[in-house]
Amino acid sequence: MSATPLYIRSAAQISLQSPLSDDWLTSPRAVVGDYVRAVDPNFRDHLSGSSSRRMGLVLKRAVTVAQQVLSEAGLDRPEAIVVGTGLGCVESTEKFLEALCRTGETLLGPTHFMQSTHNTIASAIAIHTSCHGYNITFSHKAVSFDLALHDAALWLLSEGRTDAFVGAFDEVTPTYHVLLRRMGFVGRDGQVACGEAAAGFLLSTESDRALCRLLAQSVCRATGSGEAAERLSDFLSAHNLTAADIDVVVSGINGYAPHDEAYDQLCRYVCPQVPVVAYKQVFGECYSAPALGFYVACRLLQHDAIPHHLFSSAVSVAPIRPTHILYINHSQSTDYAFALLQRI
Amino acid sequence: MKEELIQKLKQEIIEVLNLEDLTPADIDADAPLFGEGLGLDSIDALELIVLLERNYGIKLKDAAEGKEVFKSVSVMADYIEAHRTL
Numbered sequence: 001m002s003a004t005p006l007y008i009r010s011a012a013q014i015s016l017q018s019p020l021s022d023d024w025l026t027s028p029r030a031v032v033g034d035y036v037r038a039v040d041p042n043f044r045d046h047l048s049g050s051s052s053r054r055m056g057l058v059l060k061r062a063v064t065v066a067q068q069v070l071s072e073a074g075l076d077r078p079e080a081i082v083v084g085t086g087l088g089c090v091e092s093t094e095k096f097l098e099a100l101c102r103t104g105e106t107l108l109g110p111t112h113f114m115q116s117t118h119n120t121i122a123s124a125i126a127i128h129t130s131c132h133g134y135n136i137t138f139s140h141k142a143v144s145f146d147l148a149l150h151d152a153a154l155w156l157l158s159e160g161r162t163d164a165f166v167g168a169f170d171e172v173t174p175t176y177h178v179l180l181r182r183m184g185f186v187g188r189d190g191q192v193a194c195g196e197a198a199a200g201f202l203l204s205t206e207s208d209r210a211l212c213r214l215l216a217q218s219v220c221r222a223t224g225s226g227e228a229a230e231r232l233s234d235f236l237s238a239h240n241l242t243a244a245d246i247d248v249v250v251s252g253i254n255g256y257a258p259h260d261e262a263y264d265q266l267c268r269y270v271c272p273q274v275p276v277v278a279y280k281q282v283f284g285e286c287y288s289a290p291a292l293g294f295y296v297a298c299r300l301l302q303h304d305a306i307p308h309h310l311f312s313s314a315v316s317v318a319p320i321r322p323t324h325i326l327y328i329n330h331s332q333s334t335d336y337a338f339a340l341l342q343r344i
Numbered sequence: 345m346k347e348e349l350i351q352k353l354k355q356e357i358i359e360v361l362n363l364e365d366l367t368p369a370d371i372d373a374d375a376p377l378f379g380e381g382l383g384l385d386s387i388d389a390l391e392l393i394v395l396l397e398r399n400y401g402i403k404l405k406d407a408a409e410g411k412e413v414f415k416s417v418s419v420m421a422d423y424i425e426a427h428r429t430l
Contacts, residue, residue, distance in 0.1 A: 049365040054387070107398045109360070110390045 004157055006203060007210035007344070008298050010072035014038050014061045014198040015292055016284050020068050022299055025307055028282050031193050034186070035177045036284055038196040051128065054111050056092045058085075058171040059124045061198035066125045066165055073202045073209065078165035080134035081122045082152040084144030085169050086287020088118030088137075090176050121169050134164075142252075144168055145199075145291040146219045146329055146337030152203050153217055167200030168291035186285050191256040195284020199291035201298070207344060212301040215239055215324075215340040225262060228336050229269035232328070235338045236270070243271035247322035250297040252290055252329045253312055254280045262333040275320060278312040290329040294339065297325045301343045349421045356399065357382075357417070360391050373418040381416070389414060396420075401429030 017024035019041040046064040092115035099108055119137040126135050138147040145168035152164040177194055181187035186194035216239045222228035253260040283292040304321045311317055327339040354368035375381035396402040404410050413423045
């Protein structure tokens, strides 16, 4: 990443926890069951009936989150909108396909068809904020958010721009939950609940009222834990940091041992002494869950202590006021993403 | 008979166009559907074309015809009574 500093100026989430709030830090909602839908705000408080009448759930969540992010940053519109999503507007896609099956290839209304593309989410945010700038969607399973963040950072630096909205959004319908179980993405032994995620951030070159600084971010492919550890070591040393500089690792462990093994090995090789914070037991698992991990990291850098319910092991950890947080995500133990966040 | 159809149409329009804030009583049967009145747009016009075909077996052949048919709920009801096949 170039010498131009990047900051996270604001962040918002709708998830299994109280929406548009940081109550999860002090009083997290209990996650009961193996499939839990997000807790939605009253959308009428955020969107007019006329502007949202064609929106499916994921669009309402995305536009509401984007509005909150922009409002917190004191902006009317960002210069770019970069979105990650694993499934896109899957509820609308299902409705469109159901109608297709029910009536044959005739009598199909346009609304669900229009919304059944993944990039409708970024488009809806653009329409709602009157943003005519760079608009792109990344759909790469559980690294969709990381690729969106990476692209937004590159865009800001290469174009010399100031602000980009970055987010990740996934709704999980009952039908798709069944499919995700069959695919083995959720519902495995010991795994956290399947959830839903809508998280957004304002990535900026300006530090005004920023939550934290994004020191570096990287997405890479690695075959095997040894290569992944090598990439992580290179990532840290490229920014003149060692494991000793990291106060906390925010990790995407989800309770399923083979999935968590990749995180365990990375931490064991690169930063064995660093406490690990987990977030999926609080927010659930879905393709956009890593954006909530990034959200957790941003918020922890504003607080003086890390709540105990976020630590991955029951081992007592001395109170930590983190200065540097390393965020780690992986998909299928082959695609890895790292981000370094710094308190300001 | 026509009044019954108008009430049914209003309900169907609310459902198909997700006009969540409205009840049938809020829709003036003689008010324009597009522009003023309900302020519908071209995507709504496509939804109404699908509604006519699916619920009443009426296939609109050209856009000009649609412009006439969708003048108001009352005009729609007249057209449906004259052309319905379902």
